Amino acid sequence: MTRSPLRALWDEPRAEPPPGTPWWDRALVAGLVPLTVLEAALRTDVVWPLWHGAWALVCVAALLWRSHRPLAMVVVSYGAQSAAGVVPALAGEPHSVLDVTAVVLLLAYSLGRWASGRGVLAGSGFLLALHLLREPLYDATGASMLLGVAALMLPVALGAVMRLWTTAQVRAREEVRLREREQLARDLHDTVAHHVTGILMHARAAQVRARTDPGAATAAVEGVEEAASRALEDMRAMVAVLRDDRAVGPGRSPAHGVADISHLARDEGPGPRVVVETAGDLDRLPSPVGSALFRATQEAVTNARRHAVDATLVAVHLSRDHDVVRLRVHDDGRAPGAGRGRRNRAAYGLAGMRERFSLLGGAVQAGPDPGGGWTVEATVPASGTGAEAQP
Incomplete structure (x- = not known):
């Protein structure tokens, strides 16, 4: 059930005020105090x-x-301004007050800017009630009373508008930070999982070979060192981007693209062989599209190496058909025993993959292939129509 605007205002919490008393308020008071004293002393x-x-x-x-x-x-x-004028008026003195109207209007603005919704309604009601009660004592006309109502409510409304604008800006910044965190989580998962999988597979191979062939075990250990070096290089590049975008030079950016997919087939060592095939014009894809395709391929290859049972081949096929780019990654691993989901532990990777492609207007499907093995398929508009493709 939708809340009424009045109810929504009633439930609005207080805005976060600045810490302490701002210097401009202290300066304003310091300047107004002597002016008020001079006005009281000099006005006849x-x-x-x-x-x-x-x-x-x-x-x-x-x-x-x-x-x-x-x-x-x-x-x-x-209340002070009203008391200053009402008491002399009740005593039969002519109406005369010091000019503090601007101060009252500034405080009315502060009511709309900082008070809770209930405070705004209560304060506005107080201003209107006291205004309508005191003005007849000053022989005010109906038109002047209406003008006074507008003068009191306008700064309250301006304060509320400024409050809404500030809140919208804060929410927009929070959304940007949330998207940056999600992107960072995806990149960290894809990069770390890929390299750690290579390190793990080399370490396992070294452990097995050490029992029969110490020389082969040494080569496997060298593979661990090489994979760890690549992981460290990618992590340093990512940290450099987080610290300062200007610190990343050519060849150091962690934003991989379509051209880097072929490098996944060059990773030597234990595990299934990776074969990459491409078709169509893939050279001028937007950077977000190329990065999403690389990360999806990297994640699918990593999952095949980690979870596929007895897989010997991971086939990557990337093609462009007019305005649509299609990615298909298939491994020939056999299905595990009944009741054991082969890719259950790959939930974060698949979730990140789907997030990337949904932001670009694409889609991802993953599951067992009817012909055997496991297949990941992704489609995305070549122009990258989603939010990430926008400048």
């Missing part, structure tokens, strides 16, 4: 100058707490 048309000066100073002092206690300061300031 003001009756009871000490009375009016004291209440005016109360209004000015309220500025120091306007962001942290907006409702209380509105009540204090408008």
Whole structure:
């Protein structure tokens, strides 16, 4: 059930005020105090100058707490201004007050900017009620009373608009940070999982060969060192991007593309052989599309090496058909025993893969192939129509 706008305003929490009292509020009070004293001393048309000066100073002092206690300061300031004018009027004195209207309007703005929804409604009601009660004592006309209502409510509305704009900016920044975290999580998973899988497979091969052929075990250990070096290089490049985009030069960027997919077939060592085939014009794909295709291929190859049972071949086929790019990664591993999902542990990788392609307007499917083995298929518009492709 949708909430009414009034109910939504009622439930609105307080806006986060600035820490302490801002310097500009302190400077404003420091400048207004002597001006208020001078006005009370020099104006000849003001009756009871000490009375009016004291209440005016109360209004000015309220500025120091306007962001942290907006409702209380509105009540204090408008109440002080009203008391300063109403009491002499009831005593039969001519209407005369010091000019603190700008201070009251600034506090009304603070009400809309910082107070909770309930505080805004309560403060607005207080301003309107007191305004309508006191103005007849000043012989105000109906038109002037309506003008006063508009003058009081306008700064409250401006404060609320500024509050909504600031909240929208904060939410937008939070969404950007969330997307950056998701992208970082995908990149870390894809990069680390791929290299650690290679290190693990070389280590297992070294352990097996050490029992029969120490020389072969040494070669396998060298493979571990090489895979670890590649992992360290990619991690350094990624950290360099996080610290400073300018620190990454040509050949050091972790944003791989379609051209890097063929490198996956050059990884030597234990595990199934990787064969890459391409077709169509793949040279001018947008960077987000190329990066997503590389990461999807890397993840699918890594999963095949880690989870496929007795796989000997991982076939990668990448093609472009007009405005659609298709990726198919198939391994010939056999299915595991019943009740044991072969790719259950690959949930993060597949989830990241689907997130990448959904942002680009594409889709990913993964599962056992009817002809045997496991197949990952992905399609994506060649133009990259999703959010990541936007500049």
